[in-house]
Amino acid sequence: MTATLLLQARTSSSRLPGKVLLPVGGMPLVVLAARRAGNTGHRVLVVTSHESSDDVLCDVLQNWSTDCFRGDLENTLKRFVDALEGVPDEHVVVRLTGDNVFPDGRFIDEMLEDFESRNVAYLCCGGESSGLPYGVSAEITRARFLREAHRNTDSSADREHVTPWVIRHYGRNTFDRYHARGMAQYRCTVDTLDDYLLVSKVFAGTGDPDYVPLEALLEKLKQATADIVTPVPAGRMVLGTAQFGLDYGIANREGRPGQDVVTSLVRTAISNGVEYLDTARAYGDSETVVGKALAGGWGSRVRVITKLSPLADCPADASPDVARAFAERSVYQSCHALGVSSLDVLMLHRASHQEAFGGAVWDALLGLQQRGVVGELGVSVQSPEEALAALEHESVCFIQLPFNILDYRWDEVVEKVAQVRRNRSVVVHARSALLQGLLTTDAEGLWRRARCANASEVGSWLRARAAEYTNGDVVELCLRFVFSQPWIDGVVVGVDTREQLVDNLIRSGAERWDDNELTSILRDRPRVSENTLDPATWETAND
Template sequence: MKLALGTVQFGLQYGISNTKGVPTDLDVSQIFETAVKNNILTFDTAIAYGNAEERIADFLPNEAQIISKFPKYSSNSELKENIERSIIRLKQDRLYGFMAHNGDFLIENLKLWETLVNFKEKNKVQKIGYSLYTPKQLEALLQLDLIPDIIQIPFSLLDQKFTPYFEELKNKNIEIHCRSVFLQGLYFLNTESLPEKLIPLKAELNQLKEIANQYKISIADLALNFACLNKNIDKVVIGVENEKQLTDNINAVNNWNLDNSIFEAISAIKVTNKELLNPANW
């Protein structure tokens, strides 16, 4: 199963289309039960996700592959202390992955990479890496010879800026995880009532909806499978607010039966205001 469960929703109210707030403990329990039952064993969290690490700790299966991320720290000792706290909060002996929440943190302070390497050498973390926002960051980090085991990138129907780097990354045996396949819910919004700042994306969003209508498929199914069927992507990180959403996503992946020529039509869409594909610019 390529799906990985993102946990930001469990610690913060997150996403432009989220109107229900943070899920209850019962919701979280049901979500994890369904995830494990469907062989979703990779869980993505972060120190910056409110109390998400604490909330998920009691629901993690023994075979869980847990990835957490650290915010901006000024020193190795601060990073070391917080990695250890993160492992304790998650009630684990070791983590599958630990990453910089933003690649810039490492570019600005290369010594932090030494701490990550040290934790990997001590077998407290299996894989180290960074979360990226722009290809420029990736180029800078690779040039600095900070070769990760794992990276996380944004990737979605309209946001394919990292695609030209996939071959190089796989040649370096780098595990690629993608996030924002639904662009924080933007793809689900009614294009007639977009927030003013996002109106410049209206034409492209309508093109997506036309393609989905033509093939009689939902935008959610289209967005999810667009990422899952990319041979270079190892894990697709999704966030859900309840068990039904997770079940719908699992069914969307398991029941896909369309000709992949639909993706050619999507790739032909040209986005004029590409900066708006970054939620930080909303």
């Protein structure tokens, strides 16, 4: 099949400026990407911008005898359409990017064969279903579909990302021939300095980098990536970071880890597919140490959820203007601590603040959202009643709630939450899957502090179910139970050590129990008091 390969590139990337000109395998990154993609004979055209910042790029391409087309910087879709001037509508177009050098001609030929045999309008490779690392990616469509998109869309996202309009109107089809490789948790794109160093290491000593088979590169990537510990991406695990800023958890004897440990834990979690970090203004130094851990481009690979200050220092009789000022101060303090200009997700730490001060706090957050300082808004709730009240607000996109294997309070609420989610996008994250570590301990004194009158019965039940379902591992029982809930999108799990992190990353990818198994696990579940389910009511060590 005849196709034109359009390789998108520019030098004005924000996280690693000029990355497409960095040397890999003895040549500029963009040149290597173009040569590998075209090594079975397809024409490759690097499409870049008219901006003066790309003059050097075009000079480099000319020196390396690589074809180049210059067009609109911001409207990448128009750039692609202009580059295709004169080709027939049915001509096949492959979209590639200059920071991904693993795709080679054979891989693209395999995709083209699949595209033709399935007779689809659009085919892509990427994501977990592909079985390939992030960076082994390509999109295939026809010239007429890109022209249709250009004529019919006013969306800036459509213009920037080229193919969303085509996907919406003609469907998304995925190339999954490599699904069995199971390498979706790996990464071989070049977006940060660490990415560049890794890719350079993979290509070092390969001889002729233009023609190294993709399979050989994948094996070298495995050998060069020591921090991948999961068989599947841990996308449903949310890394809790309260332990990074506080002495947190009833069973915690380790204390807070240092910055170097935090940085290693955060980056290992991200490398293994964790998509969210959870922190808060109230978690001591957590935001600051997390912000440092995400330096050097790591922040682009994960979304950070933080929570508004509990506003304990805001007078109870404060006017709406004063309350608004306290809320805005908290947001900007979080931005400063995390080292960002805007927050991905901001939650209320107290659900009552949605209505408090005449609604001034929530109004302040909505205003900050409109100004681009805050992305999505959510509420951290303590009870089913608070969750349902929060979801009445259409602007709430995230809910974080306490849930664990003993918590019966949510049984009657699940369907109501599901009904809301059928009408709009709401992400639900669960915390306290281990009830701050209580469920993992046999220490009678800790259970007494948690006001549990039937600790012996509860412990026996947990051990019996663990023996039946998880080879005696109570931690796995409790985590897997929550991970298996179909109404929960992510589970906040805190860690103190690398060993804990690795164990929990692997547990997050375990096969989910179905409804029948979940029902069986809960047979004769002992009832505990609501005080036991609410750590805020527990006795302190000094009580």
